[in-house]
Amino acid sequence: MATVSIQNITKYYGDIRAVDGVNLDVKDKEFLTILGPSGCGKTTLLRLLAGLEAPTKGDILVDGISIIDIPTRERDVAMVFQSYSLYNHMTVYDNIAFPLKMRKLSAQDIESKVKAASELLELQDVLKRKPGKLSGGEQQRVALGRSIVREPKVFLMDEPLTFLDPKIRTQMRIEIKSLQRKLGVTTIYVTHDQVEAMTMSDRIGLLDKGILQQVGTPSEVYRKPTNTFVGSFLGSPAINFMNCSYLEKDGKVFLDADYVKIDVTYLKELIGKKNGSELILGVRPEEIAIVKEKSADSIEAEVFMTEPLGSEIIVILKIGENIVRAKVEPGTIIKIGDKVNLNINKKKIHIFNKSGEAIC
Ligand SMILES: Nc1ncnc2c1ncn2[C@@H]1O[C@H](COP(=O)(O)OP(=O)(O)O)[C@@H](O)[C@H]1O
Ligand SMILES: [Mg+2]
Incomplete structure (x- = not known):
């Protein structure tokens, strides 16, 4: 189980205010999406959660305990990036096994975890291939596999479908959502795509210029936007x-x-x-x-x-x-x-x- 409590998180890069006073409580097993235009601070917020950036101000609690001072590799979070950042010289098997090897698990444990993940993601047939010989959708599944073998408390996903073509993207939306439900891992997903946000999320948080505008279920934010930004960001054609x-x-x-x-x-x-x-x-x-x-x-x-x-x-x-x-x-x-x-x-x-x- 994992709840995430983001408390007044603020991040400045010099004069640039990337994330500004964000307060957000993510429930256990929830799929929460941060939705907003390019440059609104989505990646920065995820990097703060992953420990890849230190906040200027504010705190982040996982299960009620502050993780701000815990280094990235000791945080129980797994991040999936926009670019899959796979190791091209390694096979699919070794890519998925990598985080487990880093943690010095036994060969037997590694094998059983990689097997379970590859079955879940239907990657059994490509385990010996290198990423360069895979489709975009398969590469993204490998990246997902690498994050699930770690059995993290929280998944952080930064626009993971951006580089896929539209048809595969629609399919991967369903795969990621059903994987998340199956594993029951609290997930914070970031996107600029309103359709992804509306279709995948339990709740959506809309971010504009680093400021959280509204948080609610897809139907709440669509039906009761608290301001014109939220009103115009959701819906096609626009309101x-x-x-x-x-x-x-x-x-x-x-x-x-x-x-x-x-x-x-x-x-x-x-x-x-x-x-x-x-x-x-x-x-x-x-x-x-x-x-x-x-x-x-x-x-x-x-x-x-x-x-x-x-x-x-x-x-x-x-x-x-x-x-x-x-x-x-x-x-x-x-x-x-x-x-x-x-x-x-x-x-x-x-x-x-x-x-x-x-x-x-
Ligand atoms: N390392 C950095 N140094 C300076 N400015 C940054 C850095 N990373 C992001 N920014 C700025 O912070 C703002 C938010 O960026 P980002 O979190 O990447 O937005 P998003 O992911 O929503 O597109 C942007 O104005 C961006 O230019
Ligand atoms: Mg980004």
């Missing part, structure tokens, strides 16, 4: 944002943008705002329906472009000068230039204040 202002008139409350006025009188979260307060309306593409009939609540738009994707059509629409994207059923008949009416699912809208923090 539509529209600048609007608060308008109270005749006992009703509206979100007022150019060409669009949405009645949100039912939203108690907006009570007490001043007329004219600037707000940001967020609407996911799947919450916009294209309808024939005009209604009091519908919005007039023009079809600017369509992107048929087989399973769905992305319709790019112009509402006045604003561009929004809607996701519609594949059978929908729609042509560029069509004048259409849009219905927004008001139960699923997101409203943020001007600085991007969610109001509801």
Whole structure:
């Protein structure tokens, strides 16, 4: 069993603040993903956990005990890197056995552990080969094998699927997730890929500019983003944002943008705002329906472009000068230039204040 408690971890490289005051508790056996854009501090955070960097400030506890002063090789963590960092002159067997040899295990123990790992990862047939003679997916499995034989308390994985082609990547997502469940090892996985994060994780922590923005289950962070960064990082195509202002008139409350006025009188979260307060309306593409009939609540738009994707059509629409994207059923008949009416699912809208923090 292993819990990981990251407490106010901060890392500066000179003036660069790579990781800033991160607090995060990872549960036993949990698959937690740190998701964020390139340069947001993901690798630095993992390197701090592995002991490859010393924090400027803060503490890391595994099972309640600080590991900050414990050197890397004595920490019970195994890191899998973006590049597989295999030893090219060694066979697959020797690559997987390497950490065990370093720990001076008996030949018999090494053999049984390598055998078990290679069976789990279906590498039995390539044990005598060198990494150069393997596919990308196989090389990544060898790297995984090398980390699991150590039976670590915690797996740290730094974008391990980056260099695989898309089809193999989809397959490896499932393999890594099922391996992690089978072994029940607490895992901190890092990626910039929202699909990996959404599909593999028990919880996701979103990181931006070194600061943890939100932690929650995939559905929580998708449905209830705490700010516009989280809202826009998850979802494809991205959520539509529209600048609007608060308008109270005749006992009703509206979100007022150019060409669009949405009645949100039912939203108690907006009570007490001043007329004219600037707000940001967020609407996911799947919450916009294209309808024939005009209604009091519908919005007039023009079809600017369509992107048929087989399973769905992305319709790019112009509402006045604003561009929004809607996701519609594949059978929908729609042509560029069509004048259409849009219905927004008001139960699923997101409203943020001007600085991007969610109001509801
Ligand atoms: N060894 C280093 N020296 C100086 N700056 C670094 C070093 N490593 C990372 N950085 C900087 O820290 C920030 C976070 O980097 P990194 O953790 O690699 O981000 P990510 O893995 O999310 O792409 C970046 O601005 C990066 O340039
Ligand atoms: Mg990185």
